[in-house]
Amino acid sequence: MKSFKNKVAVITGAGSGIGRAIAYQLAKEGASLALTDINEDGLKETVAKSETLGAKVFSKKSNVSILEDVQSFIADSLQNFGYIDMIFNNAGIALGKKTLLELTYPEWEKIMGVNLWGVIYGSKEALPHLMKRPEAAVINISSVFGIAGIPEQLPYCTTKFAVRGFTESLRAEMEGSSVEVYCVHPGGINTNIAEDALKDAGDDVKKRKEVESFKKMLAHSPERAANVILTAVKKKNYKILIGEEAYLFDWMTRAMPQNYTKLINWGMNKILS
Ligand SMILES: NC(=O)c1ccc[n+]([C@@H]2O[C@H](COP(=O)([O-])OP(=O)(O)OC[C@H]3O[C@@H](n4cnc5c(N)ncnc54)[C@H](O)[C@@H]3O)[C@@H](O)[C@H]2O)c1
Known part of the structure; x- marks a missing residue:
């Protein structure tokens, strides 16, 4: 997609972090925006600034893990703009550090609902409308944790590996069509996502300390992330890595598939101590 001017972009999780930064950059580049988030206050803030940046904006609170919410948000976006050219399936949550034995099934279901079903619903509901456009794109946000397995992050890694599998399969399916994936x-990335993990840690002092150490590793700004993503979409770079650590993890899993987890455990212990 060479330019975002006059394109209509749907963004989930637009009330904070990376989603918000994508909205602002697209607004500056002349796109119209259909924004959603479960957090109404955050969403309002993004809408107000996007409008001051010159964008036409439609917004609606919705929960991406509920199919009816996604369907009615997409339908209302189409009603408002007449068409959509891009969807950024960006809404996501993290859990705190927990082993498989500590994790409960409701915790698994919650994260699968937002991080995986949210991406599936958004992609499937938007696709018929994207296919009508001369050029269109589905942009799904996985993670570096969708490339490498990380201890005590099983649900997050599971959802982000699944987003990668879903997205790369959809890319293959859409080859030869007008829809880029x-x-x-x-x-x-320095956003509010670690707050989820802190909430999860509750009063557990050790876990709170670990999350605080982890937060220090969120070194890149959401604006940088948005810029890398949108530049890659213009260049048709379908696999988008953000930050040196993403390149390192990607290389490590390919260079030492048998042993990279040992290196990760060593690195995590060093960081957390
Ligand atoms: N921050 C990082 O270091 C990092 C790294 C890799 C991947 N990611 C991914 O990037 C995406 C954006 O995260 P972020 O870092 O900007 O976090 P963030 O917490 O700042 O923003 C996420 C937004 O999603 C919204 N959201 C959460 N649950 C929702 C739901 N059920 N329905 C609708 N909206 C919902 C939140 O209210 C929030 O506004 C996520 O998919 C995340 O997993 C983030």
Whole structure:
């Protein structure tokens, strides 16, 4: 997609972080925006600034893990703009550090609902409308944790590996059509996402300390992430890595598939101590 001017972009999780930064950059580049988030206050803030940046904006609160919410948000976006050219399936949550034995099934279901079903619903509901456009794109946000397995992050890694599988399969399915399909693997981006993990840690002092150490690794700004993503979409780079650590993890899993987890455990222990 050479230019975003006059394109209509749907963004989920637009009330904060990477989704918000994508909205602002697209607004500056002349796109119209259909924005959604479960957090109404965050969404309002993004809408107001996007409008001051010159964008036409439609917004609606919705929960991406509920199919009816996604269907009615897409339908209302189409009603408002007449068409959509891009969807950024960006909404996501993290859990705190927990082993498989500590994790409960409701915790698994919650993260699968947002991080995986949210991406499936958004992609499937938008696709028939994207296919009508001369050029269109699905941009799904996975993670560096969708490339490498990480201890005590099983649900997050499971959803982000699944987003990668879903997205790369959809890319193959859409080859030869007007719909481009991108998978994004950010490294550590300085957003509100670690707050989810902190909430999860509750009063557990050790876990809170670990999350605080982890937060320090979120080194890149959401604006940088948005810029890398949108530049890659213009260049048709379908696998989008953000940050040096994303390149390192990607290389490590290919160079030492048998042993990279040992290196990750060693690195995590060093960081957390
Ligand atoms: N921050 C990082 O280091 C990092 C790294 C890799 C991948 N990611 C991914 O990037 C994406 C954006 O995260 P972020 O870092 O900007 O976090 P963030 O917490 O700043 O933003 C996520 C947004 O998603 C919204 N959201 C959460 N659950 C939702 C739901 N059920 N329905 C609708 N909206 C919902 C939140 O309200 C929030 O506004 C996520 O998919 C995340 O997994 C982030």
